[in-house]
Amino acid sequence: MIGFRLDARSGVPTYLQLVNQVKHALRLGLLEPGDRLPTAAEVVAALAINPNTVLKAYRELEREGLVAARPGTGTFVQRTLGRVGAADRARLHRQLVTWMRSANAAGLDREDVEALFEAARQDVAEDVA
């Protein structure tokens, strides 16, 4: 089950942080159709936030068709956001980890990595264009 965390300094409204974390987990395959989201009571017992904030996030996810509330049983994932299969995702993840290790070994810090990643992304975007 997904465990939420909050970043008070991000400036992103709390309910949206919850929405984004569910979407992130859907993209990474950490949540799959049929999985149950934690109840409002479970979330607020961990995060100390107003239960209505959790319900607002779940309503938003429901509106987007990603989850569905089943009365008395909970809120369940309806569909995934990942467009690639599990095998492709695992292969790409492995390749990226290998690359990340060599970047670390070469002494790149987080910002260097992000700059390189962005530059590569733009190179590929130009290929396509």
Added chain:
Amino acid sequence: MSNAVETVGLGRRYGRHWALRECRLSIPEGRVVALVGPNGAGKTTLLNLVAGLIRPSAGSVLRFGEPVRDDPASLGRFAYLAQDSALYPGFRVADLLTFGRKLNPRWDDDLARDRLAQLGIPPRKRVRQLSGGQRAQCALVLASAKRPDLLLLDEPLASLDPLARHDVMALLMETVALHGTTVVLSSHIIADLVDTCDWLVAVNRGRIQVSGEIDELLAGHAVVSGPVDRRAHLPDRLPVVTESVNGRQVDLLTRATTDTFGPAWSVRPPSLDELVRGYLGAPDASALPGPVALAR
């Protein structure tokens, strides 16, 4: 939906001094209310009046549409955690449960025992052996085991470190999620009220200054910032609550406005902290339902 608390013309006088006056307040059921205000503003007086611990000098209080009475049915529906949660220091935690069980008709002993076990508070321990955080948690468990529809808390977090504050708030929010309890909670620390409370009541100099849903209040206000030497160019009709000058910059807390002020000025929504400090710093301004007088 009905109101958990409703007061009309409520006032309380000590000698010649009105600790609270002309207080008109409606708190809908199911809200988590932040009660804020400077020391001596009347927060505790208001809580004591709603709890029925003191009688009004003027006006009236309704809890769930009924006058405050001393009978078991009326007393059973609410719980009040006064400042410095008064647990008998020599009692064992188990003794407190017995005490609660014998005195409260709606007492939920399983809930109390489960919660204390969850929190790792051993029933054999004496109150004086518990940490400050554990004592606050224990008091909150006792209050929620009453299964109140309305829970009043006066500065429940005041003496706690940040970790214990988080734990107490988490327990409180879980109670709200499971039972739909209406909560009124006074605090000085606005950061603890962000994300937990959804209704704001500000008391200042014995009067209710602000009452409303926090999201609506934030959406209904703006912080306008710009160069102080251009202040005179802002429109006169701008509904300013308060303004402060920081070096060359002036920040104005205003009611939301459709005016535009040109490139020198930035307009953004206020934080809860800015909203609260803005109003408490301008005691003559008010944000209340219905017609209001906005002082300049």
